[in-house]
Amino acid sequence: MNLIILNKAKAIIRERHREAEERYAYELSKIDKNPLYIKADRDIRTNTLAISRALCNDQDTAELECVNINLISDFNKIKVELGAPESCYFCTKCNDKGSLDNGTNCSCLTQVYYQLSRELSGVIELPHFTFADNQVATLNCVQKDNLTKLYTSMNKFTANFPNTAYNNILLIGQVGVGKSCLLSAVANDIIMRGFSVQYLSAFALSNLFLKYHTSDAKTRHQYLDSLLTADLLIIDDLGTEPILKNITLEYLDCVLDERVRKHTMISTNLSVADLNARYKERIVSRLTNNKTNVIQLNGTDLRIKK
Ligand SMILES: [Zn+2]
Known part of the structure; x- marks a missing residue:
């Protein structure tokens, strides 16, 4: 792959990521005054603080982390129930990061790369x-x-x-x-x-x-x-x-x-x-x-x- 074109493709994907985050923040701004939302958000913050405290005191955090996963899951469900989209990312395989967890390029990045190559060619x-x-x-x-x-x-x-x-x-x-x-x-x-x-x-x-x-x-x-x-x-x-x-x-x-x-x-x-x-x-x-x-x-x- 041509490095100059690849870097341009990565910049496009980064911009896509930024726009998706902005879109999602805007969607959340429509529901973040709802009491259910506020409570779920507060529960996560409280639990995150508890994890930090436990870590400072060299205590086991496994149970608190388990609670955190459930709280985040509940919070996500509440957000969807209140009308927010599950995700605003263009590519749900990589959440617009351009790469997968194993470090390989996501197909969305490859696609942008080929499109750019075609245009520039x-x-x-x-x-x-x-x-x-x-x-x-x-x-x-x-x-x-x-x-x-x-x-x-x-x-x-x-x-x-x-x-x-x-x-x-x-x-x-x-x-x-x-x-x-x-x-x-x-x-x-x-x-x-x-x-x-x-x-x-x-x-x-x-x-x-x-x-x-x-x-x-x-x-x-x-x-x-x-x-x-x-x-x-x-x-x-x-x-x-x-x-x-x-x-x-x-x-x-x-x-x-x-x-x-x-x-x-x-x-x-x-x-x-x-x-x-x-x-x-x-x-x-x-x-x-x-x-x-x-x-x-x-x-x-x-x-x-x-
Ligand atoms: Zn992707």
Whole structure:
């Protein structure tokens, strides 16, 4: 898990805990003038004092502690009878602490972590799609067999991540053949496995390069940091971005060079020949080298076919 994202998730859970306590205190303020409430509260205080005194005098407190448990139980029942909720916590497994008694992370923290990871990764710009949503098997189209093999292969890629057979994936295909769904399924699965993903369109990438190029040298690193450090970088629709002179190709080359030992996934509508015509030979060779799985998605528009 990424420590920065995990700490952000923990801060959200802490805030949740604070809000739940505040909500509960407000609910109690509606009933804390009731005589039954006042008596039960006073009984607990009196017994707690008795325990403290017994401890100071080195006396056995077992019986008093037993009484205390019963008094607290009675008090909780009275509170509910008077109209207070049993709990205001969002997660009753951990009472919004984020961790369980055995020290492991509670599922509520993991859930917030994954949600944050998705938001920070940019993957939320894609339609939400996971391998579980894949219904290729039910399709009635010519590319069904190839798509089935492709999903199996991509599932293997994410299951083995980062120790995959190849580092990069180049996904070539026209609009509507299912590239976005596949990108989304891969990205979501990698995030669920606790790795960092950075998704952006080639258009956004080109804008980012421009910002980097025109910013102050001291602060500009912020624009490319996440691209360089993400475990998986996804560049969608390569070929639709404007080629800015001395910027787009040069920085794209640098990013791919910096990420040579990391994983990068690129989708494009362009054929390899079109890529060759548009990009430097060095860039195209990086996109199609033996560390890359080049996938050609052919066929009719799945969105129409489904
Ligand atoms: Zn929890």
